[in-house]
Each structure stands twice: as structure tokens, then as C-alpha cells.
Amino acid sequence: MKSLEKIRNAGLRPTKQRLVIADILLDGQNRHFTAEDLQDEISSSGNYMSIGTVYNCLKKFRECGLIKQVKYSKDTAVFDTNTNHHHHFLDEETGQLIDIDNNKVILKNIPEIPNGFINNGVEVIIKLKRNN
Amino acid sequence: MKSLEKIRNAGLRPTKQRLVIADILLDGQNRHFTAEDLQDEISSSGNYMSIGTVYNCLKKFRECGLIKQVKYSKDTAVFDTNTNHHHHFLDEETGQLIDIDNNKVILKNIPEIPNGFINNGVEVIIKLKRNN
DNA sequence: AAGTAGTTTAGAATGATTTTAAAGTAAATA
DNA sequence: TATTTACTTTAAAATCATTCTAAACTACTT
Structure with a gap:
């Protein structure tokens, strides 16, 4: 399934930024990462995103069940693509x-x-x- | 066992502040609390302690096993007297x-x-x- | 094409925790 | 006991992750 569909199916408006993040995260692999980790990956992929937007997107993705959040690892919030x-x-x-x-x-x-x-x-x- | 002994046995220097905290925390009851919770209890007991000292003491108490720290509860650090x-x-x-x-x-x-x-x-x- | 509702952004604000550096205190030494 | 030394406390500043703000932007609806 394409990122666009995944985002639409989740009931979210498919913005450019959410597509970039979905392309990175929702590839079927299970990952654990912080907001900053993700921002770095976004940079590496040749895109730019403000840290506020990274947080906003992760929050939305979490709310609609595209990702999870793990609470017990570090002081920083850790997200998990294994839902x-x-x-x-x-x-x-x-x-x-x-x-x-x-x-x-x-x-x-x-x-x-x-x-x-x-x-x-x-x-x-x-x-x-x-x-x- | 008196607080003084507990602190000495743990290998810590028994300062006035550590004694105040040990008197509150190490009464055999199991509690979960944040640094701020504890500072409030210290105030209620008629003492004063800077929040920095509260953190310092909790860190030392944790390092020597007098208390534990729970990681998965809230964003704020939660401590546990049940070791x-x-x-x-x-x-x-x-x-x-x-x-x-x-x-x-x-x-x-x-x-x-x-x-x-x-x-x-x-x-x-x-x-x-x-x-x- | 125009309107509106949701989104992104930089930068400010927040809140928990740590650091700093000076003053204070317990323990060790003379 | 007096002196020294190392550790501790403190207020205030600094830090760090995260959230908020308000203006500019954009996807979707009409």
C-alpha cells in the first residue's frame, strides 16, 4: 500500500510532510526512534522538516494507530512502528x-x-x- | 533502624537534608512519588529544601539502592520506596x-x-x- | 475560484532536570 | 581542638525535550 493510502485510510489529511514521514517509517520494518532520530532521517533523505512538525506528525500518527509510543526506555519519547x-x-x-x-x-x-x-x-x- | 544508620549503612554521609528525606521515605511503607511530591512533603513537615537538593538526594539514594526509579509511568521521574x-x-x-x-x-x-x-x-x- | 478548516513553521514558552560556583558542613588529620 | 579536605547544599542559570503561538500556507469543500 502506498503512503498516501495509508495516511488517507488512517483518516489523516495527506500533507507533503506526512508523506515524507510515512515513506520513511511505514516500510514494514519495525523501528524504535525518537523525534530527533526521525528528523535526522528526514534530513538524510534530502528533505527538511521543523522539529515541531515532526512532533505534530508523530502525535497524529500515534493517535490514529499508525505507530505506538514506548514509555519506559529513555527520558526522551521513543516511538515504535510495530503496532x-x-x-x-x-x-x-x-x-x-x-x-x-x-x-x-x-x-x-x-x-x-x-x-x-x-x-x-x-x-x-x-x-x-x-x-x- | 534509625534514619542515621540507614544512611550510614548505605555509605552516604548523613547530612541534615538526607536525614529529613530518609525520615519521610524510609518508614517501611511503599510509595511512588516525584521530586516535587517529596519537596511538598518536606515543606509539610516544617522543613525547607531546594529542589536541586531534592534531586541530588534522590539520585544518591537511588545509586545506593535505598529507593528505585520507575521509568514507564509519567514524563516526570517517579521514585519507588519498594526496593x-x-x-x-x-x-x-x-x-x-x-x-x-x-x-x-x-x-x-x-x-x-x-x-x-x-x-x-x-x-x-x-x-x-x-x-x- | 473562493472559502474554510486543518497544517506547517520559526521562535517563544514551558517544565523537568542538571549544572554552576560560591558558601556551608561532615569527616579526617594534625 | 584547630585545621584541612572533600563532599554537600543552595539559588540561579543553563539545558533539553516538548508544546504553544500566531502567522503563513495548503488540502479539501463548495
Whole structure:
């Protein structure tokens, strides 16, 4: 599917900037990146985009489910193009994330959900340390 | 154990400010709080502390294992006086955390650890949504 | 073709956290 | 005990990621 369609299907107006970003991000590969990482990639691809626009686009993309946002990695916001339910390995030293397929983790037991709430997804983080 | 001893045992110099913080935090109760929350509590207790000192102390306390830091809750740093290995319920709306005892979660299967790394702890986050 | 509603932009503003450098204090040494 | 040394606290400035603002722009509708 072309970026134009993906953006239209998501209910967003296809601007030049959103197309540039969709071309970079939505290529089927799973990536983890910050707003600044993306701005650098945009530059490398011969385009220019203000950092405000990068943030705006990422926010819109997130709101309509084209990407996800990961909260536990670094202080800076990290985005994730893998929108399937999945887990992560996390190298706490560097903040690097590696995807874990949902079916690789099996939970035998989880506690009762507190009153007034419902379970809205379980996320497993396996923290890693370099072994040398 | 008195705060003075706790601080000494942790290898820190017991300053007036660290004692004030230890008196508030290390009372055996498990809390989640930000630097600003703590500064407010310090004020309520009739003391004053610059926000820089609050951050310095929390950093030192974290480094020597007197407290933990939780990364996935809010944009602001959240600290945790529960230093045991445990998991969390997370209300994504409010950022509120509730502890889950380690033994309440049983993992039947976890994936192979990537080459060059060792498993440095598994953390489970059960995201919550208000049910109304 | 004209209108309007949403978007981009530079730059300012914000908010959390860190840094700076001077003054203060606990611990070590004489 | 007095002196020295290293660490700590502080206010204020600096930093950094992110959001806001308001003007210019552009996609879509009429």
C-alpha cells in the first residue's frame, strides 16, 4: 500500500510532510526512534522538516494507530512502528529496545485487577545487561 | 533502624537534608512519588529544601539502592520506596502505580536472551483502564 | 475560484532536570 | 581542638525535550 493510502485510510489529511514521514517509517520494518532520530532521517533523505512538525506528525500518527509510543526506555519519547501487541528487551545502559513477539511470552498467572479498573494490556520488559 | 544508620549503612554521609528525606521515605511503607511530591512533603513537615537538593538526594539514594526509579509511568521521574523485585499496575490516564508482589505473577515462558546479554530482571506492567 | 478548516513553521514558552560556583558542613588529620 | 579536605547544599542559570503561538500556507469543500 502506498503512503498516501495509508495516511488517507488512517483518516489523516495527506500533507507533503506526512508523506515524507510515512515513506520513511511505514516500510514494514519495525523501528524504535525518537523525534530527533526521525528528523535526522528526514534530513538524510534530502528533505527538511521543523522539529515541531515532526512532533505534530508523530502525535497524529500515534493517535490514529499508525505507530505506538514506548514509555519506559529513555527520558526522551521513543516511538515504535510495530503496532502489534508485543513485548521488549531493554538494554538499560543504552536504552536500546528489541521486540519480543507476543507469543514468546506466556503468563501463567496474573493478579486480580483492582476494583474499578479493567485490564488494558500486559507488557513485559526483560531488562538486559551486557555479559562482559 | 534509625534514619542515621540507614544512611550510614548505605555509605552516604548523613547530612541534615538526607536525614529529613530518609525520615519521610524510609518508614517501611511503599510509595511512588516525584521530586516535587517529596519537596511538598518536606515543606509539610516544617522543613525547607531546594529542589536541586531534592534531586541530588534522590539520585544518591537511588545509586545506593535505598529507593528505585520507575521509568514507564509519567514524563516526570517517579521514585519507588519498594526496593524488592516487584511489578506494577499502571493507570495510563493518571500515571498512578500500584505494586504487584513478585509472586503474584508467574511467567511460564520467556524468550531466549539475545547474544551478548544476560537477563537483568523481568518487569511486568499491567495497564489499567477505568471501567465506566 | 473562493472559502474554510486543518497544517506547517520559526521562535517563544514551558517544565523537568542538571549544572554552576560560591558558601556551608561532615569527616579526617594534625 | 584547630585545621584541612572533600563532599554537600543552595539559588540561579543553563539545558533539553516538548508544546504553544500566531502567522503563513495548503488540502479539501463548495
